[in-house]
Amino acid sequence: MEHNIVTISRQYGSGGRLIGAKLAELLNIPFYDKELINLAAKSSPIHANFFEHAEMKGTGSFMYPFHPGVPFDLPLNDKVFLAQFAVIREIASQGPCVIVGRCADDVLKERDDLLKVFIFADMEVRKKRAISEYGDVPEKIEQKIITLDKKRANYYQHYTQAKWGSAKNYHLCIDSGCIGIDGAVEAIRAAYLSKGD
């Protein structure tokens, strides 16, 4: 079958966001990461700041004062997720694109033109990238990665009831430490352009 939408889930430090951006550029299709958050923020009464940190915060939910148009009986994180859910579906309906994070793979799982990708790498590779590319502090990076992995896994499991990083949840899982950023981009591109059997 033809692929139109690529979703990328990724471990912190694996280069998944960069891979997504390069892939979108190569395929000449839109790329959504924080752009997605901003879009969601614009159409929601909840402040953008909460959206930006939703995935990192995990699922420690808390109640938020009533705002017009927002269900007041849901924890804030769930409201954020519902708003993102709507935005992701809207974006995907507009045509081919690459979406990083935000459980987009699960949100769009009913589409048969979806290519679901997971990017991971060894701890040493991720530490190196986080320090050199993201400016993380060497002394604290391993703990940060462990914490973020756990939070992303919890976030994913909470909203999808599936296991983050389990091969069977994706169409393509790539070790970016072994294959490299450009190699990963090329591998996803090859899969994206394939029509299946």
Add this chain to the structure above:
Amino acid sequence: MEHNIVTISRQYGSGGRLIGAKLAELLNIPFYDKELINLAAKSSPIHANFFEHAEMKGTGSFMYPFHPGVPFDLPLNDKVFLAQFAVIREIASQGPCVIVGRCADDVLKERDDLLKVFIFADMEVRKKRAISEYGDVPEKIEQKIITLDKKRANYYQHYTQAKWGSAKNYHLCIDSGCIGIDGAVEAIRAAYLSKGD
């Protein structure tokens, strides 16, 4: 880093063997599957018939009468594995190649030019392929697939202490049902030709 050896683990009915064969042809490098068994058989006093069925039989081990040159205190399946182990290392030492099954990914795990691939697909896709390509009986295919998955998983876990099909054990996991045989070949080729970062 440069890749020289591709190992392919696969679910029954996923087309993993065909993908490996097509990849080897495209890259113009040798392909080993039953050829590997034959090579092992030639250099071992254990009969070829046992080699051919080693992976399917799982790990239900039993003692085998003493043969010259074979440690007589090991169960037969372990002797078979040790002989295959030696042959896989010998094959890989001769240059680039594609090896399907036989825990080759684990046998060669110390090599830094290894590309470890896992091919899987949904049950419905595998049933369809097994019936149309392998001539399996429609009424019995689902149970056969479940049984073979279990045996391959047990075989892999017994000899490698790792979990068969878990994304982190491989560099590339591909859903051949979504991406197709040719798409999978192209994706692996792209990863193989990448030099990493």
